[in-house]
Amino acid sequence: MKKLNLLLVMPRVVQAIGDGYPFPLGIAYVSSSLKSLGFNTFTLNLNHMPGNVYDILEQAIVSNKIDVVGTGGLSFQYPTIYDIVRYTKKINSNIVTIVGGGIITAEPEIALKALEYADIGVIGEGEITICKIVHALENNEYLSDVQGIIYKDKDNYYTTKPRKEIMDLGILPSPDYEGFGLETYLELPSPSVNNLITRRMVYISGSRSCPYQCTFCFHSAGKIYRQRSIDDVIEEIIFLKKKYKIISVCMTDELFARKRERIEKFHEEMKKLDIIWFASFRADDIDQDLIDMLRGGTCAGMSFGIESADNLILKSMKKRITFEQIERTLEIVYDSGVPLAGNFIFGDIEETYKTAKKTINWWTKNTKYNLGLNLIIPYPGSYIYKYACNNNIITDRIKYLKDGCPQINISRMNDSEFGLIAKEIFEAPFRYGNQVSNIETYEVTEWGRVTISGKCSSCETKNTWENVKLFVGNNWLPCSDCGQKHYAPLSSVIQERISSNLLAIMERHTSVALWGVTYYSLSLFNENSIYMDPNVLIVDNAHAKQLININGKKVYPPSIIGEQEVPVVIVFYPNSILQLSSLIRESYPHVKEVFDICDLTSQVGTT
Numbered sequence: 036m037k038k039l040n041l042l043l044v045m046p047r048v049v050q051a052i053g054d055g056y057p058f059p060l061g062i063a064y065v066s067s068s069l070k071s072l073g074f075n076t077f078t079l080n081l082n083h084m085p086g087n088v089y090d091i092l093e094q095a096i097v098s099n100k101i102d103v104v105g106t107g108g109l110s111f112q113y114p115t116i117y118d119i120v121r122y123t124k125k126i127n128s129n130i131v132t133i134v135g136g137g138i139i140t141a142e143p144e145i146a147l148k149a150l151e152y153a154d155i156g157v158i159g160e161g162e163i164t165i166c167k168i169v170h171a172l173e174n175n176e177y178l179s180d181v182q183g184i185i186y187k188d189k190d191n192y193y194t195t196k197p198r199k200e201i202m203d204l205g206i207l208p209s210p211d212y213e214g215f216g217l218e219t220y221l222e223l224p225s226p227s228v229n230n231l232i233t234r235r236m237v238y239i240s241g242s243r244s245c246p247y248q249c250t251f252c253f254h255s256a257g258k259i260y261r262q263r264s265i266d267d268v269i270e271e272i273i274f275l276k277k278k279y280k281i282i283s284v285c286m287t288d289e290l291f292a293r294k295r296e297r298i299e300k301f302h303e304e305m306k307k308l309d310i311i312w313f314a315s316f317r318a319d320d321i322d323q324d325l326i327d328m329l330r331g332g333t334c335a336g337m338s339f340g341i342e343s344a345d346n347l348i349l350k351s352m353k354k355r356i357t358f359e360q361i362e363r364t365l366e367i368v369y370d371s372g373v374p375l376a377g378n379f380i381f382g383d384i385e386e387t388y389k390t391a392k393k394t395i396n397w398w399t400k401n402t403k404y405n406l407g408l409n410l411i412i413p414y415p416g417s418y419i420y421k422y423a424c425n426n427n428i429i430t431d432r433i434k435y436l437k438d439g440c441p442q443i444n445i446s447r448m449n450d451s452e453f454g455l456i457a458k459e460i461f462e463a464p465f466r467y468g469n470q471v472s473n474i475e476t477y478e479v480t481e482w483g484r485v486t487i488s489g490k491c492s493s494c495e496t497k498n499t500w501e502n503v504k505l506f507v508g509n510n511w512l513p514c515s516d517c518g519q520k521h522y523a524p525l526s527s528v529i530q531e532r533i534s535s536n537l538l539a540i541m542e543r544h545t546s547v548a549l550w551g552v553t554y555y556s557l558s559l560f561n562e563n564s565i566y567m568d569p570n571v572l573i574v575d576n577a578h579a580k581q582l583i584n585i586n587g588k589k590v591y592p593p594s595i596i597g598e599q600e601v602p603v604v605i606v607f608y609p610n611s612i613l614q615l616s617s618l619i620r621e622s623y624p625h626v627k628e629v630f631d632i633c634d635l636t637s638q639v640g641t642t
Contacts, residue, residue: 036173039102040075042095045215046108046115047081047088050504050609050631051482055224056082058217058238060287061136061161062107063210068162071208074169077101078214089122096126103169107136107157109255110415111440113149114614114621120152131172135161137255141416142432143185144192149433156185158194160201160243160256200257204243205267209274212237221279224502236283236311237275241268245289249340250352251380253416254289265297269304276308283311283335291315299328306332313338318364319356326371337368341377341406343390344397351385353418365404374518378407381456382579384422386446391456399467403493405511405520408460410442410579419445439614441577454582461557461583469493469521471512477526483609483633485529487512493519505529506555506609506632525558529636534563536635537571537605544602544627546570550615551607551632552580552590560585572601593622602627609633 043066049056069076077099084091095101104123108116120132135157139146147156155178157164164183171181178186183198201207217237225236241263243256275281284305291314292298305312313336321337329337343349344358368375379398381391398406413420413429415436423429423445435441444453469492476488480502488499491514500512503523511520541547549556549566552575560566560573566588573590575581581590596604596619604626606615612631619629 038075039169039173040077040100041069041103041105041169042077042079042099042101043069043214044092044104044106044119045078045080045082046106046112046119047613048112048115048610049082050612050633052083052085053223054082054504055220055226057226058215058220059108060210060238060240062105063212063215064207064240065105065135065161065165066211066214067208068166069169070211070214072166074166076214078211080215080219083216083219088118089125092119092122093126096123096130101127101130103131103133103172105133105135105165107134107138107161109137110141110146110436112614113138113436113439114617117150117152118617120150124152131155133157133165133168135165137253137414137416138436139185140255141253141414141420142436143194145415145432145436147185147187147192149436154187158183158185159198162207163201164198200243200259200261202259202261204261204263209271212275212279217279221281225283234283235279235281236285237279237281238287239268239271239284240287241265241291242288246293247290247355248353248418249342250383250418250422251342251411251414252289253414253420255416260290262292262297265300265304268301272305272308272310276310281310283313286312286314288315290317293317293320295325298325302329302332302334305334309333311335315339317356318361321364321367323367326367326373330371330373334373336374336376339364339375339377341365342380343383343386344379344394345390348383348386348390348394351383365401369404372518374513374520375404376406377404378409380409380411381460382411382442382444382446382448382453384419384445384447386448388448388452388456391446391448395456395459395463399463402468403519405469407508408463409508410457410460410577411445412440412442413445414440437618438576439611439618441575442579443577444579444582450582453579454584457552457579458557458583458585461552461554462561464522464554465524465558469519470524471498471521474524474526477524477528479529479636483631483636485523485526487523491517491519492521493517504609505636506553506607508553522554525555530559530562532637533559533632533635534565536637537565540603540605540628540630541568541570546572546599546601546603548572548574548591548596548601548604549607550574550576550593550604550619552577552583552585553607556607556632557585560588572596572599574604593619596623596626600625603630604628605630605632605635607632 106119132153133155134153139156167181182196185194221235244254244260246260315338413423471489474489478486486501494517496516513520616629
């Protein structure tokens with residue numbers, strides 16, 4: 036038997052090294068499982084390491100004599116996962132590459148074909164399966180005997196017998212926080228959770244899957260809803276507080292709890308530990324007594340699946356809830372002062388122009404809740420994804436995955452109606468949403484970040500928000516007193532810098548593609564005539580956004596970049612700049628420069 040050296044690679048998801056990000060637990064659980072059984076396991080968190088990903092991988096692979104590289108993630112992370120396995124094979128073609136997570140579980144063969152350089156895919160939960168794979172590789176045993184995988188043998192793909200869900204989550208060792216640099220992570224700015232910003236926050240998993248089967252969801256951890264014992268969860272939090280001095284936790288559960296006893300015990304223990312916490316709930320599980328209890332503790336945010344203001348659409352989504360129940364819960368939680376979060380998603384298979392307008396009209400009358408507005412995305416594995424495939428709306432599943440699962444029209448609306456709705460929901464936040472009043476300070480502190488001082492639109496308390504990331508969807512500015520949330524505005528200075536830098540770029544190049552229709556980009560496009568220049572092409576890979584008419588200007592698919600040999604692309608999705616930059620350079624090698632929109636917020640002439 037030959038002992039193999041494994042390298043587990045956490046994909047880079049940050050816009051820039053030093054940014055905060057949601058800490059992925061899946062790969063950390065896989066790492067601790069491997070280490071607990073004595074496998075030679077090395078870890079690499081690309082979010083903490085500056086430099087070129089290829090160079091970082093090469094150094095880790097060569098110095099540790101790596102035989103197996105494992106990575107994984109969700110379907111929309113395809114470009115970064117693809118780069119990891121591609122670079123690995125380029126460094127050493129003999130290394131076995133393993134990919135897990137939702138990207139594989141949702142569509143095993145499609146994903147493995149799209150990834151090209153991946154040898155083995157883990158279907159479902161990975162903790163037991165990865166250990167079985169490595170054992171088989173070390174002992175030269177047949178992969179066909181390992182349950183829960185898909186593997187490639189020359190040009191053929193083989194899927195083995197499914198592995199059953201792990202019913203007792205308590206048998207799993209705690210995530211390998213140390214291996215992926217939790218101490219470094221906790222020093223970074225925490226990502227916004229439930230639209231609030233906290234410090235030294237960790238993500239904790241208290242359960243897996245969900246007892247509901249909403250049509251837009253896919254449960255990569257299996258169909259059976261399972262919970263860890265609350266004592267086990269508390270024990271992990273106590274350990275993290277003692278070792279890492281954590282201040283807050285975000286429960287990653289799709290549904291935190293349904294039984295009141297579980298919520299009550301967690302609430303009491305968090306109160307004793309003085310730990311701030313966030314979690315997701317069902318609106319029909321909430322009543323005044325529960326909210327009164329939570330209000331007296333350390334719960335700093337409750338998230339709800341809202342989805343639509345029309346009961347026909349909620350029924351189509353299999354939400355098993357009415358909007359009247361949702362509306363009642365929103366009112367109770369809002370009046371209590373406990374911060375809440377939720378989103379509407381437009382474009383269900385039964386959505387009509389009338390039902391979509393009903394939701395928008397309700398939202399404009401209830402902006403105090405600061406609920407997000409988004410287009411629905413048929414993620415691989417979900418019911419609506421299968422519907423889109425079966426009805427030839429998605430005709431090339433591999434391309435759909437490679438394109439990052441773009442938004443498409445699967446609704447009952449025609450394209451013209453869908454385009455009108457899409458434009459309206461992207462313009463609504465700045466047109467109707469809560470804005471900071473009496474802005475006293477708007478200082479550009481660094482690349483794409485600002486410090487803003489102003490008054491809350493609700494209670495008029497003066498606030499200062501530091502290091503605010505611009506161009507990020509649903510990036511709220513919460514009032515420190517009443518919790519009211521506001522949209523982060525684009526100042527006239529920022530708008531002028533962007534347009535001036537765009538002009539400077541156009542002086543050097545024949546044409547420019549602006550990739551991304553968002554709240555912020557639409558606001559810019561409506562403010563300055565430079566964006567209407569025929570040599571400025573607006574691009575988005577989401578078919579749904581290509582239906583939007585922007586002051587008579589067409590939104591093109593990315594293929595226009597190749598067709599017209601556009602030399603420069605400016606990306607309006609800062610959180611996806613790494614994935615999109617990789618995709619653009621891979622698909623359109625003639626492109627000379629790819630800019631993050633944040634690059635254009637710097638002083639004129641520095642781009």
